[in-house]
Amino acid sequence: MIHCSIYKTLQTAQGTINLDIFFEIEQGKLVTLFGPSGSGKTTILRILAGLTSPQKGRIAFNNETWFDTKNINLPPQKRQVGFVFQEYALFPNMTVEENLQYALGKAQANAIVQELMYVMDIEQLQNRKPDTLSGGQKQRVALARALVRKPQLLLLDEPLSALDSEMRLKLQDHILKLHKEFNLTTILVSHDFSEIFKMSDTTMMLKNGKISGQGIPSEILVNEPGSGDFQLIGEVINIEKENFAYVISVSVGNNIIKINSSEDEAIQLNVGDKVLVSLKLLNPLIKKIS
């Protein structure tokens, strides 16, 4: 169980915001954190890991206090946290295997390194230097390295945002697998709605330094749940006027769906908006294609 109540003033590109956060997360849950950039998501992870100090508050993990305004502020080394950075932060002077071995504790056997390389499917890369790896491979190494110390809390700062969608889906499965196998409590920062739906037990929406919503993804992400038979979440990539109607192209995963809409609906949308597409009164056909 994590208890986290923190306060910190942040200088961001959008001006000063007051990060004022309270949440508790149960052991073994995977929680996603999302919100516009500059809302303080990364800072929250950094504060939990001990890389940034809040001005006041209290952080406790399983009855151990990590931070207390009064007198406690454990350094990152003592917090037993696995942290995966957005830009991977692999050590360029070491091979993949050495990167993992570097993380070993004093009395820790090398077996965990081998196990993690096997689980993450990076054994064949073990003698390569990070600069020779692709983004997806680097991310797998970074994940494996973060788990060598067997932390109980895994913090992931948009680890998948730089990857193409195929690699992203694969790594999502890897993360889910590790999360269960190592019995982790995981906090994942994500921008991707489908990722949030797929991965999280609960999600927290952050706005201007405050948590503006917390709960299961479908409740939080979909403000007005449609009454449709099924719903898809996608991004508007094109709005076109054809005669009297509008055609809106929405990208969902790897597919593009074209939807006819009225002018009233169309003028509310912009390219890049996240939208919910729901279908009503239809009986969808499912056909096997492979």
Added chain:
Amino acid sequence: MIDPEPLWLTAKLALITTLILFILSVPLAYWLAYTKARGKTVIEAIVSLPLVLPPSVLGFYLLLAFSPAHSFGKFLENYFDVRLVFSFSGLVIASIIYSLPFMVHPVQSGFAGLSPSLREASYTLGKSKWQTITRILLPNMRSSLLTGIVLTFAHTIGEFGIVLMIGGNIPGETKVASIAIYDEVEMMHYNNANAYALILFIITFIILLTVYFLNQRFSRSSYI
């Protein structure tokens, strides 16, 4: 035939200066690169002073400081029985001060150029500052370290004014190659002066060439 002693003395002075400066500069550069302390700018300005001050100014004040007629020099002589004026140890100390920016600047920008997440990743993996510096930071800024080492070495070889001010011209003690050249010219031995000068010219050129060559290889090898 020229006397090889000044050349050996130059090499000895450059080696000792570089070694001591390296040991002093790594922690200083680390502090300058990461501190948010207010005094930082003052320290940075002090470190850079030898870049702009005439060596004779520095030499003059060091001469005063080291002189047994003044308090610091007297203190050294009374308590440690050391006299730094016109001695090799004095030259080493003067060279360290004079070449300080040549070591600190490249190493500092080496630290500053590393992504902060490397350091932070190491901390979250439970590693101390010391382990992080020796196993992650320094090995990933080899080219900056090399630049600092070589610039310091070459700059010490090229010292003249400051050596003349506080070292004088004592054979085997403070008569380094650059002083020997001056000496030979004064005595109209142009051939000898030329021999010393040419040797210094070639050595420093080879040193610089090696650095640029190695640096190119370092930067390329990280992408292969």
